[in-house]
Amino acid sequence: MGKILVSIARILVGLLFIISGLIKLNDPVGFSFKLEEYFSPGVLNLDFLTPYALVIAIVIVVFETLLGVMLLLGFKPKFTTWSLLLMIFFFTFLTFYSAYYNKVTDCGCFGDAIKLTPWQSFSKDIVLLFFILILFFGRKHISTVKFAKSGTFIALALCIIYVYYVYNHLPVIDFRPYKIGANIMKGMQIPENAPKSIYEYAWKFKVNGEEKVITTNGDYPTVDGEFIDVKTTEIQKGYEPPIHDFTMxxxxxxxxxxxxxxxxxxxxxxxxxxxxxxxxxxxxxxxxxxxxxxxxxxxxxxxxxxxxxxxxxxxxxxxxxxxxxxxxxxxxxxxxxxxxxxxxxxxxxxxxxxxxxxxFVFSKDVVKQPEINTALKKQLDSIYRLDQGIREIYYAKSKAKKDSIAKEVGIEVQEEVNDYMDKIWPVIDSTNMVAVDKIIDQYGYPGKSLVGEPTDKVAWYVIQHSPKIEEYLPMLRKEAEKGELPKRLMALMEDRYLMQQGKMQIYGTQGSYINTAEGRMPIIWPIKDPENVNTRRKEAGLDTTATVEEYGKNLFGDDFEYEVLTLEEMKKMEE
CATH class of the missing domain: 3.40.30.10 (Glutaredoxin)
Incomplete structure (x- = not known):
């Protein structure tokens, strides 16, 4: 029975050490980063080892792989079992330390191939320790194959050759979310039904002179006492996309x-x-x-x-x-x-x-891309923050929110917020328009090829908030045709201009309020050829609100019902 148990432990431990070692051997640089994390002052405080992290990583993974091979071949069983025991003691201590003190959230046991939490790693090491103890005390049952010595040295040579190759090139198998074929933006997305983090809140109050702690999942407890403090604990981690913290x-x-x-x-x-x-x-x-x-x-x-x-x-x-x-x-x-x-x-x-x-293989179908003017882009982005910020401040519901946005945008509010906005709003729009006039005089329309997306829309925003729509409309049409400006924005501008001229709009993008005998009434401004408006909207790229009926509800609320009106009917309603 003891021999059978040793044989089972020998196969399980040997294979696990070989698999774990080969995964890390495939990416020794990645494992060295993990060691640097362990060596850091906040964990083991062995910072003097950091410069040697790569060498230590290579030695560990080669030795780990070799121990698995030696165990399966039965080469030097006493040395092998002692080495396995010392290594698993060290790993068990490391994973327990990481788990208990929450120092390193991923032990790196299987590189990027299999992610384990510290407690999962510790549990794995406890199981391994159990089997290695069986091997240690039952090593007399470990038989040696004929080619054990030569097999071990061949394995050592192959490990050295392999680690040399991947260090001087890249991992043969890429387990990371940035592997060839991966889309970065998709990797950052969170599915709609993804589990969210669950937190536990420990609220501390002073009730009748004594401290009392009430635990909830977020709701503020109803307590007749003085609030002292609250501590938040994550009891269940939510979904984390494979790619995060990626920015340019x-x-x-x-x-x-x-x-x-x-x-x-x-x-x-x-x-x-x-x-x-x-x-x-x-x-x-x-x-x-x-x-x-x-x-x-x-x-x-x-x-x-x-x-x-x-x-x-x-x-x-x-x-x-x-x-x-x-x-x-x-x-x-x-x-x-x-x-x-x-x-x-x-x-x-x-x-x-x-x-x-x-x-590097160069594509044959490359279309030369103009360089983005980063200085101009930065200037336009600043203009955009003012253009949109002033509107966000005005429509924010609370004064605290208004003040917060004002601080972020860099507008100093000195009086009653909305009164002050009424004064400064035209000034900001006028100043922005002067700046955009100069930019257009110097560069032409600052479209996608000049300043990239989404900055290509900034001048459009400023123009639509100015009295200069008619002046710039022909230019904007040409830019939309060239792809320098989204077609959907051109549709919005066309409709706004027509409404300002008292004419029927084309795409149904403009809403308004009219004063009727029953009171103030929301309407979609009269549309030319309303029967085909939704087809035109789709062709213009207005896909976010596919139909004029849906668009009306977005503008005025779910109770709004779109009604087809002519200019004459609208005027009669106003009377």
Whole structure:
């Protein structure tokens, strides 16, 4: 019976150590990042080991894999079982420490292939400890195969060759959410029915001179006492999308959606640019220059700040902008520093280590993309914040909300909020229009190819809030035809202009209120050829409110019923 139990433990432990070791062997750089997390001052406070994390990671994963092989082959059973026992004691301590003190949320036992919580990892190690103890005390039953010695050395040689290859290239199997074929934007989405986090709230009150704690799931308890404090505990973790904390920022402005909407984007990734391999930067520079010539949009992505990036850009002649992203995220995206990514509408189509930079495959159907004017984009984004901010302040329901928005936008409210808004609103709209006039005089309409999305809509917003719609209408029509401005916005502008002229609108995008004998009444402004309005709306890209009937309810509430009116009928109702 003892021999059978040892045989079962031998197979289970051996296979588990080999699988765990090979997964980490496939990505030794990733495992070294996990060790750095353990070595940090906030966990084990062994920061002096951080510079050696990669070497330690390689030694551990090779040894772990080798122990599994040695156990199955029965090579040096005494050494093997002692090593297994010491290793599992160490791992059990580490996982318990992580779980109890909530220091490291993922132990990294199986790399990115299988994510385990600290308590799950600890439980796994307890089970392993049980089987390893069986092996330790029953090692006399571990038989040795004939080729145990040669098999062990072959396994060692293969491990060294494999780890050398993946370190100098990239993991053979990519278990991360940024693997080739993954779409970044889809990876950030949360399904509608995804489970949400559940929290427990411990409310502390002083009741009749004594402290009393009442626990709820969020509701403020009805207690006749003085509130002291509340402590929040997450008792059930909600759904977390595979990709999170991913941003592409310049000067605090998030350009993620803009970049994710482009085809043929070459991204030069460097987690910490000061630590990037020099030969790697030189190799990648050649690819970036060729990509620009062929019409690719070339950008950088790094966790380094502009002061760290500037001298490196100058030294290596890197003629493209670097966008900021969180260090942990950049480390997860790709293990090489630097590296290359190709994005097609947010989908990763190529990912290369700097040693393989010359293997980058250029698409043949690239249409040369104009460079985004980042300075102009920043100016227009500031204009947009004022244009929309003043309106958000005015329509906010509470004064606290109004003050909060005003602070965020940078408008100092000095009087009764709405009275002050009535005074400053026309001033802001007028000032914005002057700025947009100058921009259009210098650049033409600042559309998608000049400032990217969604900034291409800013000038449109300012014009529609001005008395200059008629002046700019022909230009806006041409820009919409060229794709520089969404067609749906052009439909809104056409309707607004027609309504201002007292004419029938085309797409049914404009609502109004009229004064009737029964009181103030909401209407959809009269529409030309109302029978076919929904077809025109669809053709104009007004898909968010597919029909004029639905649009009316969005404007005025669920009780609103759309009524077809002519201009004459509307005027009679007003009488």
């Amino acid at each position: 920022e310049i000067d605090g402005e998030d350009h993620t959606e803009e970049i994710m909407d482009l085809n043929h984007v070459l991204v030069v990734v460097s987690r910490v640019i000061n630590e990037a391999d020099e030969k790697g930067l030189q190799a990648i520079k050649k690819v970036a220059e060729k990509a620009k010539e062929k019409g690719y949009r070339v950008i950088g992505l790094s966790a380094s700040n502009s002061e760290q990036i500037a001298p490196v850009k100058e030294k290596y002649g890197l003629d493209f902008d670097f966008y900021f992203c969180d260090l942990t995220t950049v480390k997860t995206i790709v293990r090489s520093n630097p590296a290359l990514l190709e994005l097609q509408k947010g989908t990763i189509t190529q990912k290369l280590h700097y040693n393989d930079a010359d293997e």
